[in-house]
Amino acid sequence: MNRLFYISVLGATMMSFAPGPTTGGGAATTQKMTAKELLLAYLSNIQNPQKVADLFAEDGAFEMPYFASVGFPTRYAGKEQIVGMITGLLKQAPTFKFINIKILIETPDQVFAEYEVDTFFNGKPYKQLYMGRLVARDGKIVLIREACDTAVIEKMKG
Numbered sequence: 001m002n003r004l005f006y007i008s009v010l011g012a013t014m015m016s017f018a019p020g021p022t023t024g025g026g027a028a029t030t031q032k033m034t035a036k037e038l039l040l041a042y043l044s045n046i047q048n049p050q051k052v053a054d055l056f057a058e059d060g061a062f063e064m065p066y067f068a069s070v071g072f073p074t075r076y077a078g079k080e081q082i083v084g085m086i087t088g089l090l091k092q093a094p095t096f097k098f099i100n101i102k103i104l105i106e107t108p109d110q111v112f113a114e115y116e117v118d119t120f121f122n123g124k125p126y127k128q129l130y131m132g133r134l135v136a137r138d139g140k141i142v143l144i145r146e147a148c149d150t151a152v153i154e155k156m157k158g
Helices: 002-015 034-046 049-053 066-069 079-092 150-157
Strands: 056-063 074-075 099-108 108-119 124-138 142-145
Touching: 034 099, 034 108, 034 124, 034 142, 049 079, 056 079, 066 142, 066 150, 074 079, 124 150
Parallel strands: 056 142
Antiparallel strands: 056 074, 099 108, 108 124, 124 142
């Protein structure tokens, strides 16, 4: 099972950079990514804020609604804000990456998964289980809505 997952992540990442097939007129066409492919590309590219932002539609947004309880912004709209959010995260947690990804529900335009982080945040150990829903439109991310244990976040602040 793990081997299939790694092949899937690699395939989704490579698909986002591979040129599409050519049509009879010689123009390149690209296949639109599914919600699952977009989620796997987001998760595997979290170390590259611009690459992640490029997966989003122009009106795309990233939300963490429970962050309100710990005094953090809950919504980042547009590519510029998404790049800023991920860049800020990586300054505090340079080795941040998602592991143990489990796709639980998937359709072509929506996916729900759980994934973990086991890293250091401002020098402190940070272990977290995230759950996220991604909504896609025309091969781009319209919304990522994530949740995690905010008590762990609160401990990191103090």
